[in-house]
Amino acid sequence: MDLERIRQEASDLRSQLAEVNEEKEQWFAKKQEVSDKIxxxxxxxxxEKQKRNSLTDVVKIxxxxxxxxxxxxxQKIEEIRKFQEEHKGVLSAPKRKGDRKESPSFLQEQIDKLETRIxxxxISFDTExxxxxxIKDMKKRYDSVKGATGAFxxxxxxxxxxxxxxxxxxxxxRRVQEKAKASQDIHDRVLEMSKGIDPLREEEKTILKKCAELKRKAASITAALRDKQESxxxxxxxxxxxxAEVRKEKARHEEAILKDKEVAVEEKIKKKQKLTTEDLLVFQSQALNLEKAASKGKRNEEERASQQQSADAEKKEAMDEEEKAESSDGKSN
Structure with a gap:
């Protein structure tokens, strides 16, 4: 039967849609995992770059x-060079190491003694x-020795x-070298870490393509399911x-037969002929028909309500499937 076949095909499409949605959710979970890694x-x-930049700033300082x-x-080396140039004579004069008589203090002491003696x-004029x-010679030596001592x-x-x-x-x-090396090590590590981003992005693109493919497949199945439901x-x-037409035709046929029998029974009654059991059954059928008519109207109402409920249930089921597919598509996007 066509209706049964279409009902089965619709059921198969629902199963396919559920499988596609489940697969799409799995791929979306993979995509999310890769995105999190990125x-x-x-x-x-x-x-790491912040650490490197901080070290670079320290290195700069x-x-x-x-x-x-x-x-x-x-500057100090230049000062020494100039000082050596200015005091060349004093600095180049030979020093008699350990000669106390050439020390400024000894010479000053001797000068003081001679001046005190005078x-x-x-004393005679010649001696003075x-x-x-x-004293004059000692003072010259004192100035020379004192200048050399100050220069040294x-x-x-x-x-x-x-x-x-x-x-x-x-x-x-050394601190610059250590910090620069640490900064370079971090920089190399950053470069190595950066190499891992591109493969992950490629993997993410592949997963997104798969999600898009499943999205199109789900949309196609949903459209086919909608067509099946309409059919x-x-x-x-x-x-x-x-x-309904068959029931009406059957009812008309039965009603015509019953009508003929009712006419025949009425003729017998008019002629005061004896009624048979079948004639009595005709009267009963007439009463039953009245009850059936009332019951039929009620049953038709119930049947229409049941059909409407069935149609509404199928429509809701289809809408639920579409919403689920759209929700899954939204996550994938």
């Missing part, structure tokens, strides 16, 4: 500090003249300052119409 990877890359220290070192002792000449002291100070600046610059330089409704109406 987001997590991008977040991790951003965090340290480099500036190192440049300042190198500038100080260069002031306190009664010799002593004053000696300044040289030691400058060399010490250069040494300290170089040590500080070396500390900063099913039309065939049901046609079948109901034929059944």
């Amino acid at each position: 987001v997590q990877l991008i977040t991790a890359i951003k965090q 340290d480099k500036e500090e190192r440049e300042k220290l190198n500038a100080i070192i260069k 002031e306190t002792e009664a 003249k010799k002593l004053r000449k000696t 002291s300044d040289m030691r100070r400058l060399n010490h300052e250069i040494k300290e600046a170089k040590a500080a610059a070396e500390v900063v330089h 099913q409704g039309e065939l049901r109406k046609e079948a109901d119409k034929k059944k």
